[in-house]
Amino acid sequence: MSQIYQKSEVAERNGKNGQPVWIIYKGNVYDVTAFVEKHPGGDDLILEVAGKDATKAFNSAGHSSDAVQQLKEFKIGEVAIDAQPKPQSGQKSAGLQQQQQQQLPEPKPAEKSSNSFLCCC
Ligand code: HEM
Numbered sequence: 001m002s003q004i005y006q007k008s009e010v011a012e013r014n015g016k017n018g019q020p021v022w023i024i025y026k027g028n029v030y031d032v033t034a035f036v037e038k039h040p041g042g043d044d045l046i047l048e049v050a051g052k053d054a055t056k057a058f059n060s061a062g063h064s065s066d067a068v069q070q071l072k073e074f075k076i077g078e079v080a081i082d083a084q085p086k087p088q089s090g091q092k093s094a095g096l097q098q099q100q101q102q103q104l105p106e107p108k109p110a111e112k113s114s115n116s117f118l119c120c121c
Contacts, residue, residue, distance in 0.1 A: 003078070004077060005079055010024055010052075015050040021046065023046070023053075025053075025055050025058055026055055029077045032074050041061060045061070
């Protein structure tokens with residue numbers, strides 16, 4: 001099984017103060033410390049995303065499939081999934097809507113009118 005790292009653990013490995021350089025790419029954690037100086041795009045670009053999720057930066061640089069392949073060599077584990085995912089705003093579940101409908105007040109029965117017609121037969 002793959003090693004699981006907390007986001008905070010990855011954040012500490014940001015290349016500063018002698019720390020290694022870890023990045024997150026598509027939910028996986030990579031130790032790219034040894035690669036930073038060899039990066040064809042320069043070390044600064046990797047150091048900018050060190051300790052963080054580098055998925056967008058990596059993809060938007062238009063890397064070749066070779067680069068993606070190379071990245072796999074540095075995989076050390078996976079990042080832990082957030083314990084409490086935020087509920088999506090503006091969306092109500094069908095269950096909630098049903099619950100709210102049930103809480104609506106019952107329609108009142110028609111009140112007796114004082115001058116209502118009384119039948120004698
Ligand atoms: C950390 C994992 C990374 C690996 C393994 C990696 C690998 C590579 C490789 C092999 C190349 C040569 C061209 C290619 O094959 O696509 C390259 C180029 C490049 N990379 Fe990365 N890269 C990484 C991260 C990043 C990040 C986070 C950025 C941020 C934007 C970046 C930006 C670039 C750029 C701009 C080039 C083009 C350099 C040039 O053509 O002069 N890379 N990278």
